[in-house]
């Protein structure tokens with residue numbers, strides 16, 4: 001792997017030994033790929049990025065890029081940040097206000113001859129679609145354009161790895177979405193390997209080839225975006241990614257393979273399903289995501305609408321079955337039902353995701 005983290009631990013001085021900011025994180029990122037770290041506030045994303053950049057020392061583990069060890073807690077090796085050839089883009093673009101766009105980018109190219117530097121500046125400005133703005137001052141650009149200059153500046157010295165820490169979080173939602181798609185195209189076009197940190201799931205899926213979910217300093221899953229969504233390996237990942245609820249279920253042996261009994265009836269069309277023997281008496285909890293629940297007037301199972309959120313193309317309904325179980329459902333927004341109304345629903349679950357039942361005491 002191009003970027004390799006092995007059992008990385010980070011601890012800040014003065015904090016309890018049990019409160020590692022990052023704990024036993026291992027991951028690998030292939031060259032030219034974009035990895036995204038996502039997780040709640042304080043889960044250690046920034047600390048991990050800073051350690052890769054060389055801004056934090058490791059308490060445990062090793063970090064290597066392209067086979068070269070950059071940090072090793074055991075031997076005490078800690079390459080200084082300027083030797084790592086790792087670029088960083090932060091939330092605040094930190095452009096020099098008194099320098100032109102071109103001179104901002106030139107700042108990281110002082111070691112190059114003038115004509116070589118000029119050619120590189122033109123190349124990266126072209127890459128981010130700002131060739132026309134070379135002579136402008138940062139304040140003459142929009143927030144999104146300034147962030148693209150910051151990206152060009154970070155890419156100009158051809159870093160081996162680019163780290164991006166919530167680069168779009170100060171921008172509005174529409175612009176974030178546009179820039180995240182542009183970023184993905186720019187990084188792939190330039191063949192840059194990158195690790196991107198975000199709070200935002202839509203952004204994580206839009207940008208990442210590989211997505212890592214962090215929780216309390218640990219990396220709970222590191223997989224292709226599709227796998228993280230459809231086959232979450234831990235309850236936390238299942239809960240954190242996408243809208244969903246856990247409902248009690250039982251896996252039984254059917255005539256044509258395992259069947260899942262749920263409060264909404266039997267699921268029989270799932271392509272992947274654990275065997276009944278995976279859980280005591282087959283009793284488990286089933287993840288039902290909002291897009292697993294289909295509104296169908298003819299369905300025998302009815303649920304009452306308790307809450308609804310308009311999301312443009314669809315509503316996110318919170319539904320309650322007669323048995324008391326709660327569900328979430330995405331329903332096309334032309335089906336505008338009233339709160340309190342009973343609507344027909346059925347489950348259409350492709351990947352059956354189950355976990356052991358939680359005892360109440362463990363809640």
Ligand SMILES: Nc1ncnc2c1ncn2[C@@H]1O[C@H](COP(=O)(O)OP(=O)(O)OP(=O)(O)O)[C@@H](O)[C@H]1O
Pocket residue numbers: 012013015021039040041042043044045046047048199
């Ligand atoms: N310089 C520091 N000194 C002491 N503790 C720190 C320091 N920096 C971070 N921490 C702690 O380390 C843990 C991880 O913080 P970190 O900033 O890496 O998380 P994060 O996932 O990036 O959060 P956010 O999304 O809010 O930026 C938190 O408990 C935080 O309080």
